[in-house]
Amino acid sequence: MTAARGHVAIEGVEIRFGAGRRTTVALASTDMVLRPGTFTALVGPSGCGKSTLLNAVGGFTAPTAGRIVIDGVEVAGPDPEVGVVFQAYGLFPWFTALGNVKFALKRLDLGRAELDKRALHCLAEVGLGGHAHHFPAQLSGGMRQRVAIARTLAGEPKVLLMDEPFGALDAQTRFSMHELLLRVWGVHGATVLFVTHDVDEALLLADTVHVMSAGPGRVIRSYTVDVPRPRSAARFDAALVDIRAEILDLLRPPPIPADAA
């Protein structure tokens, strides 16, 4: 069960917030296995517990019940082996792009020159070698997320968690981010857990798509997508079109009726 690098086992994890009568069950008991090197997407309505689950894997939230085991070790807190890309504002605005990446490399105890070289290499990988000395405020939203990806990958994590990383970007920028993400993932090969609202995005990227439902959050359906990459959102395969329709139907909220007035 703990063979290769980056095996994530979510075992009966349940997460509640608050105490006493004000308890919210954010995530009902959930089992899930992320095999090393796979790309798993989590889709579901707002508030269904996607972020909660991801935060538990990242070690930011302790499960109320159950446990999360990564390569045989139970998660007990944030771990540089488990990289996280946040939706937005995760970059440190007081460091340049290079400074942000160097922050991630500091713990490796490299020499000054080696540190700079490695950091620049990471930025170049996401096409931002020429923007190393810009501050986040000087970069567009897409560029910022590319720096964030470079920063996270700089630590060579074996697991990569992404919580709606492209949620704040416009549709077109998001397309290029998808290509970029798949490319760098191809090079680094971590186990990815990717949270999104966008069914197309999930189908474009993932090997496995888990669909969650709200109240209390649980996985209601899982799909394996074995269409080879690169996939095209403009012209989905027939298999994907069917899965897409199914997921969209699953997630369709009840219509809003006009009140009797």
Add this chain to the structure above:
Amino acid sequence: MTAARGHVAIEGVEIRFGAGRRTTVALASTDMVLRPGTFTALVGPSGCGKSTLLNAVGGFTAPTAGRIVIDGVEVAGPDPEVGVVFQAYGLFPWFTALGNVKFALKRLDLGRAELDKRALHCLAEVGLGGHAHHFPAQLSGGMRQRVAIARTLAGEPKVLLMDEPFGALDAQTRFSMHELLLRVWGVHGATVLFVTHDVDEALLLADTVHVMSAGPGRVIRSYTVDVPRPRSAARFDAALVDIRAEILDLLRPPPIPADAA
């Protein structure tokens, strides 16, 4: 040319910002006609001038060249006949939902009771009759935009401008907003100009989709969508699938290469 209510003619409109050498052409000379009661969507990459054009129609920005004529009258400033729904934060947070709608009705010089009745009716139309006394901060994002729509429609505008009104909502909430928008539009029947990044959204809603390209912004392709409504994003018609693929290809940004490093 100025027959029915809500005819919008955009005639050679060009918009530049700044002066001297720092001039930006935000919108290259554009001609467009919105026939009364039609639904027109504008899609295009970020920064191509969609908002600029919409703001010109709304009377917030004066065209540098050309003119915009609504029902024979040249636009010279904001006009209650031209309603606007903003992307977010357009609601006044210091008023309740009802207070926001009443703000729009104040100019009509109604009695107190009639004012309240009309405002409540507008809220009921978007399914929020029971939330009249909540402040925006107490409402979810989707509910807020429903109040915003109710507020704008309360003034019975003949033209309705919407600038990425659902951009900040998650995919599922957006679906229900589409249905709601089409329903109230069916009742009120204004001429709609709708800006979005989301090609699916444009195809779901619009009669005409204009695709813009950046730098300097201009309309590069227009599509007429004559598939009857309601349309389903889960299962697009074949005709829509083709248009969708074409637009996505048009908008696809060049891939981001890794820098040589």
Add this chain to the structure above:
Amino acid sequence: MAVSGDARPAPRPRTRGAVYPALFRHARAPALALGRVLLSLGIVGAVWAAVSASGVFPDIIFPSPGSVWDAARELYDDRLLLPDLGISMGRAATGFALGAGLGVGVGLLTGRTRVFRALFNPFLTLLRPIPAIALVPVAIVWFGIGEGSKYFVIAYTVFLTVWFNTHNGMQYVPEVYIRASRSLGASRTREFCAVVVPAAAPHIVAGIRLGVALAFLSLVAAELTGASSGLGYRLQEARQYIRTDRMFAILIELGLVGALIDLVVGAVARRIVHWEGV
């Protein structure tokens, strides 16, 4: 947020302040917070008692908690403690009302009208670094040693702060509100009253809150001269007679009352601009 309702979406995970939660200012459990406050003050008091008991400083320089308590009781018995407080509060309130009213008024004018802005701002900006205490002599010359000069000194400080915040608040009214207002057909008057002023209200209220604190802080300076009652006068008097114990008693009274007022004003302010969150 001060208001809550069932329609409010379930609370999202807080992304701010969770790692370094504010224990004192936004304490969740009032009883616990009160306990902490008392503990902290107890420790401070114990250190104080220990230092004064050590005899390193004579009681006249560093009075013991016991003698300060006696001085406070003496003031109370002489019917000075509360009447002085009342008189000072009256002065602070009047000065504050004048300063805040004028500050909001001028702020709305300079924030709204180019001419007023061009006329007033540079002058007021030059006034800001001039402390109220430096104006006491001028105030005496202009307003006499009666209540007038005290109101002036208090109102001066309050005015500058309230004006500054009001003016700045007006500068940062999000344009989307103005656009919404205009496209909804509001008149300029209604736009001003129902949109611009509420949008600037969080800044104005913050300025007013600061103004209350400043009115209180200016009291002592205002009562340095021409007063024959009030906390500032009593402090001055204690100094004349080298009554360090009384001085401490009055200082502590100032601290307690001021902190209480700030607490109340803060709570009221949060009510007023309830949509701003905490």
Add this chain to the structure above:
Amino acid sequence: MAVSGDARPAPRPRTRGAVYPALFRHARAPALALGRVLLSLGIVGAVWAAVSASGVFPDIIFPSPGSVWDAARELYDDRLLLPDLGISMGRAATGFALGAGLGVGVGLLTGRTRVFRALFNPFLTLLRPIPAIALVPVAIVWFGIGEGSKYFVIAYTVFLTVWFNTHNGMQYVPEVYIRASRSLGASRTREFCAVVVPAAAPHIVAGIRLGVALAFLSLVAAELTGASSGLGYRLQEARQYIRTDRMFAILIELGLVGALIDLVVGAVARRIVHWEGV
């Protein structure tokens, strides 16, 4: 934003402040702004001259611009104007450095550590409503009539403000930064130095900026006693001899220098926390 680069996205339509643009504080064209400032001050000066020429008030109560100018020249000729300024600035700088250093230090402690917070906050909260001027007698007794008591009075005010802002800044460090730092494997020390402190820096810098203004504002109170030079002393002296013309000259000097310092400190502050925007 102070920094700009070619890679920055084209400026988006500003959604804030466009309808009521700040003419004075963020003026686009410095020359134009300077013109406006001079115009405004010219008008104020003209009103002043007119009032004093009207003869309603005797010169001793409301001195004319001419006599104030003469008093300023007299001070200058007596080699008092600039030396006094220098001495006062030295005091303000030292008091500020002590207060700000301590304020940031204690703020980092109380913001970071529960024990310190529980220990210090209630006590410091009670100190906040006590004005520096009320502490002057105590300061004299404790720190003597030399520079010590002046530094104390200035540092006291600066400390409270800087502490308060630093502490609050630490409370509002966005949690995403802490999460990012921890998941990137930073040690607690590095997290503190490279994440928590920079994240709180905008508040700290704002507090320091306020502190500079307050150091300047406290000067006069600090120099009320035990001084034989400095702007505050000179003002006090002018008051003793009812030299209203001198008082005005010194007040104007205070205003000009203070406004200038605030301008410089503001520019430096924007540089330091460049990522915060204006």
Add this chain to the structure above:
Amino acid sequence: ATALTFAWTPNPQTPQVDVAIDRKLFEKAGLDVKLVTFPSGREAFEALLGGQVDLAFATEFPAATGAMRGQSFGVVADLSRYRGSRLVASSAAMPLASADDLAGRRIGVTLGTNMDYFTSLLLADAKVKADVVNAGPSDLLPALVRGDIAAAAPFPTFYAAIKGTLGPKYEELRSDRYVVHNLVMASGATLSGKGEALRAFLGALVDADAAIAADAPAVQAMVAGHMQSAMGQGAGARDTVADTFRDLDAHVELKRSLLDLMVDEGGWLVGRKLVKAKPLTAATMRPTLADAPLRAVSPGSVDLP
């Protein structure tokens, strides 16, 4: 040279100090005297009690307060007696021929000072009641000019300015019922640890007496010069000094009259309920007058029980 810190501000009532400075008498006595200025004797006295200065110049009134409060200090010399204390008024508000005119009037006084004591003596003697209000020393003139108060009991430093400003409307009511004693006080530490320097210091002041006796007009000009440099041109220093000198009896002494005055002031303070103590008698107040150093330098100047 022994260092001594002396809290003193240029003023017309202590010409001995001006002479000692001008003729370098302190240096000649082997002293390094560092002068520190204060706006009032009250603050100088506070500095003395706080141990910040070795010696301070103040009137007998703060000394009496300090004695009542059991402070450790001693009066080492009485430099001068001033008999010109007065109430002033503007004829626009009231005539001021006798204390009876004060009945029911509003009088501005700096409360808790010797002028407060002086005013209450005047009122008590005339058996009239008036409305006594507090105002800072420099605020009395503006208050008079504005009519906030009908009369004032200012410090002598302000007489000339008030007279000059009120012009023909100036009214005054003099009384030598109260004589101001301008004292030099030493801290307890100075008395016990710097006896020799103290004697040298007093010696220099006694020497200065001779110079004043020899050429009073020159000393007057010198004092005016010192004040001038402190208050700037045009502040009327010359008039103030000339006016003061008419009523000033300047020579170093320590006499019975001072002791009696301080005892009386002590009783007055206790009557005001601000000082918690039993009224001191001449015998209990006596130790406050540290006459030993002056007795050593100039035995003839001391006349105490």
